[in-house]
Amino acid sequence: MPPPPPTETSTLTLTPNAPAPLIRWDEGGQPQQALWRCESGGAVPHKVVLADDRINADTAWRLASGGTVLLWRGDFHNARLLLQALARRVDRKPHKAHTPASITEAFHxxxxxxxxxxxxxxxxxxxxDADHAIPLRRAPDLHAALGEAWGAAGGQPSVVSLRELLGLVGAHEWRKKGVEIAALKGRIHPHYGVFSPVRGEYVDLVAQAPLPSETLAFDIGTGTGVLAALLVRRGVEHVVATDTDPRALACAADNLARLGCTARVELLKTDLFPSGRAPLVVCNPPWLPGKPSSALEHAIYDPDSRMLRGFLSGLAAHLAPGGEGWLILSDLAEHLGLRTRETLTSWFDAAGLRVIDRLDIRPRHPKAADSSDPLHAARAAELTSLWRLGAV
Structure with a gap:
C-alpha cells in the first residue's frame, strides 16, 4: 500500500551552492576582485580589460576573438548594443562552409x-553590487530576477556576462508568465535553471497512456513537477517525485502548490529512485548522450546515458508485481547517429525488462519544419515515444 499522503505542505531544505570563484583585474592602479558568476561553470577569465562607450565593435570583436573579456564601465544600453553587434559578426556565414560528411558530424x-x-x-x-544593483548608467532594476536565480542579496559584489544576465531576465519573465499545459488545464512556472516543458508532446503521451494503477507512482527526475501534477490530475492518489537539483525541487514545490497538488505529492532529493516499489514508475530522462554546458542542458544531454541506463537497470527492482515503467524518450539520438535502437533495446533486455507497448508522437516545435537548420533531417524524422515497460 502507498504511504499516506502528507496532510500539510513541507518545507524543502536546499543545499547552498559552493562558493563561486573570484575574477580579478586591475583598476586605477589597484587590484580588484569579485565573485565570478557563470552558470555553465566556465573557467574564470584571466585577460580582463575595462571597456566603456568609447570602444567600437571591431575592437571588441578583436579582443573577444583573442580570449580577452570586457568588464563594462559605460552605459548599460550601450553594452546591449555592443553585444548585438558582436552577435551579428558571430552569425555571419563563412564564405567556404565545410560540408559535413554525415549527420553525426553535422551535430558535433x-x-x-x-x-x-x-x-x-x-x-x-x-x-x-552585493545588493544586486547594477552600478552602470541606465541600468534596469533586476533585483527580482537576480534574487530568483542567485538567492537573497548580500555577500560580495559579482561579475556576470551580459548574455547570461539577459538570460536571467528572460527566465524571470517565463517564471512570471508560465507555460500553458493543456493536459493540466493549468500553467507551469519554470524557475531559472529548470527546463521548461515548452515541448508538450511528452506531456500529451503521459496524459494518454492507460494507467496500470491509481494508488502510487514514482516520478523520477521531476524537474518542474509537470508530470507529477499530471499524474495527480489523472487520479493517482500519491506520487513520490525525485530530483537531485535543489532548484528543480523548489520549482516543483512551487508549481504543485499553485496547482493544488501538494497534499498528494512527496518531493525527495535523491538520485533516481526512492525506496520501495510502485505500480507505476515514470521517467523522462535527457534525450541525447553528451556533456551539458549549462544547468538547462542537463535536461537535454546525459553524459554516457548515465540517467537513462541507471533508470533502466534499477527499474525492475522498483516495480510492484504487474507494474509498469514509463520511459519517455525521443529517438533524435538515433537519427543523429549517437545511439542505435539496438543499443536501447539491448539495455531493456539486460535490465530484465519487456516492452508492453509503445506510444509515439511527432514533435510540434518550429525547428522540426525549419529546413535551414543544419540538423533538419534528423529533427524532421524525430519521434517521441512512451515505452511501457514491465519486468520479465
Whole structure:
C-alpha cells in the first residue's frame, strides 16, 4: 500500500551552492576582485580589460576573438548594443562552409559552433553590487530576477556576462508568465535553471497512456513537477517525485502548490529512485548522450546515458508485481547517429525488462519544419515515444 499522503505542505531544505570563484583585474592602479558568476561553470577569465562607450565593435570583436573579456564601465544600453553587434559578426556565414560528411558530424560541428558563439558573446561582462544593483548608467532594476536565480542579496559584489544576465531576465519573465499545459488545464512556472516543458508532446503521451494503477507512482527526475501534477490530475492518489537539483525541487514545490497538488505529492532529493516499489514508475530522462554546458542542458544531454541506463537497470527492482515503467524518450539520438535502437533495446533486455507497448508522437516545435537548420533531417524524422515497460 502507498504511504499516506502528507496532510500539510513541507518545507524543502536546499543545499547552498559552493562558493563561486573570484575574477580579478586591475583598476586605477589597484587590484580588484569579485565573485565570478557563470552558470555553465566556465573557467574564470584571466585577460580582463575595462571597456566603456568609447570602444567600437571591431575592437571588441578583436579582443573577444583573442580570449580577452570586457568588464563594462559605460552605459548599460550601450553594452546591449555592443553585444548585438558582436552577435551579428558571430552569425555571419563563412564564405567556404565545410560540408559535413554525415549527420553525426553535422551535430558535433553544430555543438562546437554553439560553444564558440557562447564564448564570444560571453566576453561582455557586467558588474553587480552585493545588493544586486547594477552600478552602470541606465541600468534596469533586476533585483527580482537576480534574487530568483542567485538567492537573497548580500555577500560580495559579482561579475556576470551580459548574455547570461539577459538570460536571467528572460527566465524571470517565463517564471512570471508560465507555460500553458493543456493536459493540466493549468500553467507551469519554470524557475531559472529548470527546463521548461515548452515541448508538450511528452506531456500529451503521459496524459494518454492507460494507467496500470491509481494508488502510487514514482516520478523520477521531476524537474518542474509537470508530470507529477499530471499524474495527480489523472487520479493517482500519491506520487513520490525525485530530483537531485535543489532548484528543480523548489520549482516543483512551487508549481504543485499553485496547482493544488501538494497534499498528494512527496518531493525527495535523491538520485533516481526512492525506496520501495510502485505500480507505476515514470521517467523522462535527457534525450541525447553528451556533456551539458549549462544547468538547462542537463535536461537535454546525459553524459554516457548515465540517467537513462541507471533508470533502466534499477527499474525492475522498483516495480510492484504487474507494474509498469514509463520511459519517455525521443529517438533524435538515433537519427543523429549517437545511439542505435539496438543499443536501447539491448539495455531493456539486460535490465530484465519487456516492452508492453509503445506510444509515439511527432514533435510540434518550429525547428522540426525549419529546413535551414543544419540538423533538419534528423529533427524532421524525430519521434517521441512512451515505452511501457514491465519486468520479465
Amino acid at each position: 560541428l553544430h555543438r562546437m559552433a554553439q560553444a564558440q558563439r557562447a564564448r564570444l558573446l560571453g566576453a561582455v561582462l557586467i558588474p553587480v
